[in-house]
Structures are given as C-alpha cells and as structure tokens.
Amino acid sequence: MRTYLLRRLLQAVFVLWAAYTVSFGVLFLLPGDPATIMAAGGGDASTVTPAQTRALRHQYGLDQPLAEQYGTRLLHALHGDLGRSVRNGVPVTRLLSHDLPTTVQLAVCALLLALVLGSAVALLASWTRSGPLRQFLLSLPALGVSAPTFWVGLVLVQLFSFRWHVFPAFGDEGLDSLVLPSVTLALPGAALIAQVLAKSLRTALAEPYVQTALAKGANRRRVLFGHALRNASIAPLTLVGIMIGNLLAGAVVVESVFARAGIGRETAAAVTAQDIPVVQGVVVLGAVTFVLTTLAVDLLLPLLDPRITATRKPTVRT
Template sequence: MRRYVLRRLAQAVAVLWAAYTVSFLVLDLLPGDPVSAMAGGGLDQAPLDPAVLARMRHEYGFDQPVWLQYLEYLGRAARGDFGHSVATGRPVTTVIAEALPPTLALTAAALLLAVVFGAGLASYATYTPRRWLRQALLSLPGLGVSLPTFWVGLILVQLLSFRLRLLPAFGNDGLRGLVLPALTLAVPTSALIAQVLAKSLLTALDEPYVETARAKGAGPARIHLRHALRNAALPALTVVGLVVGNLLAGSVVVESVFSRNGLGRATVNAVTVQDIPLVQGVVVFGAAAFVLVNLAVDLIYPLLDPRIVAAGRRSPA
C-alpha cells in the first residue's frame, strides 16, 4: 500500500509541474506583456510613463530571458509564492483566496447534484423491469453529454427565472442564487456519470457472481445495490475524479453567464489584461484540485477492490 501511495504522489507532483510549465509557455507566446496591456488601459487606467513601464517590467522580471523567468517563477511557486497580481498589485494567493469560496460552493453543489442525478438515473434505468422505460432512460445520458454548458444555462434562466420566476437569474444571492448555476454545471456532468455507471451496471449484472447470488435467494434490490453496484462503481468513481477539473473549468463560463463573482470571473479578467502571475496561480490551483481529488479516488480504489494493490505488488515498476 505504501508503494502504491508513493507512486501516486510522484505522479501528482509531475502533473502539477506539467500544468505550471504549459501555462507559462502558453502565456509567454501571447503578444505583448501585462505591463503593456495596463498601459493601454486594460483596467481603465491612464497610459503610464515609459520610465514607469520599464521599472514595472524590471520589478516583475519581464525584462529577463524567458528561461530565467521560468526558473525564478517555478522556484517561487514551489514555495507557494506566486508573486503579485500585475493588475492590482495584491498577492496572487490573496486574490485567489478571496475569489475561491463562491466557486468552491458552486463546484461542490454541482458535483453533489451530478452524482445524485447520475447514480440515480443509472441505477433505476438498469433496475426497472420495463424494457421500454429502460431504453428511454438509457438514451438520456447521451443527450445530456452533448448539451453545451452555456446553452443549458440559458435554457434554465429562461424557464425557471424569466418565465416561472422561481429563482434569481444573476448574482450571488445566497442559496437561491446557487441553484441555477449548480444545475447548469450538473446536467452534462450527471449525464456522463450516468452513462458510465449504467454501462458498468449492465456488465456487472451479467457476471457469474450475480447468478450465484440469485441462486442463493437474494432479491433484485439486494443484488443491484450490494453486489452489482459496488463492482460497477470503479469506472464511475474515476469519472467523478476527472469531472472535478471540468467543473472548475466550467465555472468560468457559468459565472460569466450568471454574473457571479468567483474564481471564474477573476480568471477571465486576468486573461483579458494578461495578468500572468494571477493566471498561473489559478492554473496551478486548478491542477492541484484536480490532482488531490484524483489522488483521493486512487486511495479509495483499494478499499473497493483490494486486487489493485495486489497487482501493484506483483508489477516490476
């Protein structure tokens, strides 16, 4: 088990390094620099004096070679220091910490709804004895996966806010203001979870151990929930780990559609003015969240299937 955990930790560190490196290279390829963007009035500021621009470039290290900037920023990032926002002059960690709570609440609510809807749909679709209902329910995930997030958001706003007037359309209005954005993120994600879990359940229900359980007198509900669902949960659990990153990325679109303050809107503003330190901080945070969730999923795997650890012991690597 220890070797399994250490291998996963090493992979997590490699993912974080790759995320930081790729974001640095992509941002470096953008034309101009953050200081020039500010001088052009990116934040409704007056153009700055050339001497001030030169001082700011030197202060942020933009006058150094690219490889030296990379090494310096990487060393700081390894210590948890992402520098200061070029646009506001505040520490990047402070900006992220202030913008994070609404985004975390949105992501957590969307993930909870997606797991409940997806698992419920897959379980009922594979449990019902009515063939026509099963086929109808199993066709829904394919439709849900194909729906763009922004389109789902616009439809929900039109239906639940403008027509029925049940929920607010915009802003951070407490729990009521969280419902529509969370549903917008949850619909495509729940469809993906349902698609994977339903396929795994159908496969598990054809396994010999299910026939053995039936022969011993186990009822359909017991077979479905205790035997088939536990073995079918591994692929769906993998999907849950992967969609966390998609939910964080989707929050950028959703927070823009619903005019919510959060990490998504802060990211859009940072990209607009080429605030490189803030963008890199957000990218690394998103990668860290993705890595931590998948690491937790990897550690849960052996609890559901001890054969994973046993296979790792037999492998040469």
C-alpha cells in the same frame, strides 16, 4: 503501500511542474503585451506611452529573458509565492483565497448533484423492465454531454428566472442563487456518471455470481444494490478526479453567465488582461486539486474491491 505512495508523490510533483511550465509557455505565446494592457487600464491602448510600458515591464520583471523569468517565478512558487497580479498588485494567493470559497461551494454542490442525478438515471435504467423507458433514460447522458454549458445556463435563466421567477438570474447571495449555477455545472458530470455507471451495471448484472444469486431466490433489488452496484461503482469513482478538473474549468463559464464572484470570473479576467501570475496560480490550484482527488480515489478503491490491493502485492519467492 509506502512504495506506492512515494511513486504517487513523485507523479504529483511532475504533474504540478508540467502544469506550471505549460501554462507559462502558453501565456507567453499569446499575442499582446501585458504591460500595455495593464497601463491602458481597460481603455484605449493607443494612449499608452512607451515610457509607461517600459516602466511597468521593468517593475514586474517582464523585461528579463524568458528563461530567467521562468526560473525566478518557479523558485518563488516553490516557496509559496505565486507573485502579484499585474492588474492590481494584489498577491495571487490573497486573490485566490478570497475567491476560492465561493467556487468551492458551487463545485461541491454541483458534484453532489451530479452524483445523485447520474446514479439515479443509471439505477433506474437498470431497474426498469420497460424497454422504451430504458432507452429514453440511456439517451439522456448523450444529450447532457453534448449540450454546451453556456447554452444550458442561458436556457435555465430564461425559464426559471425571467419567465417563472423562481430563482434569481444573477449574483451569489443566498442559497437560491446557487441552484441554477449548480444545475448548469452538474449536468455534464451527471451525464458522464450515468453513462459509465449504466454500462458498468449491465456488465455486472451479466456476471455469473449475479445469475447464481437470482437462481437462489434473491430479489432484483438485493442483487442490484447489494451485489452489482458495489462492483459497478468502481469505474464511476475513478472519474471523480477528472470531474473535479472539469468543474473548475466549467466554473469559468458558469460564473460568467450567472455573474458570480469566484475563481472562474477571476480566471476569465486574468486571461483577458494576460495576468500571467494569476492564471498560473489558478492552473497550479487546479493541478493540486486534481492530484489530491485522484490520490484519495486510488486509496478508496481497495475498500470497494480488495482485489486491487491483492494485485499490487509482490510475489513471495521461496
């Protein structure tokens, strides 16, 4: 286990370095000049003088060679300093810590909702004896994955806010304002979970031990929930780490559609203004979340299937 944790730790360090490096390179390939955008302050960039641009570039180190900028920023990041926003001069860590609770609240609600909806669809499709109902339930995941997130959000706002006046359309005050964004963000993940879990349940229900349990008189509910579900849940559980990354990416769209404060809106504004420190801070935050989530999932998998641990044990030679 110690060797496994050390290997995963090294992989985590590599993932964080790669995420930081790729984001740094991509942001510098974008057209435009961050100093000019910052000097314009959201107005007409043609009114910005070259002297103003040069002063801002020197102030934020943008006039240094690219390799020197990368080395300096990376060294500071290793000490926990992600720099300051070029838009308002606020430290990136303070911006992220201020916006993170709202996004975490949205992501956790969406993740729980995705798990409940996806599992319910897959279990009902595996439980029912009705062929048409099963086909209908199995067709829902494809629809959920293909529907664009922004379109789903606009449809929900149109129906539940403007037409039926059930939930507020915008803002982030109160639990009722969390319902529509959570549903919008959860649907793609719920569709993915339902698709994978339904396939895993079909495979598990066809195993010999299930047929043996049925032959011994076990009812379908006990076989489904007591035997097949435990083995079938391994594949959906491995998707949790990927889903966390998707939730953070989807928060950019959802928080923009519903005008919610959070990491998503901050990221959209930072990309528009080419605020490199803020964007890199968000990328590092997403990479850390992904690494920690996948590590937790890998440690939980042996609890569901002890064979995973057994396959990692070295062979003892005599």
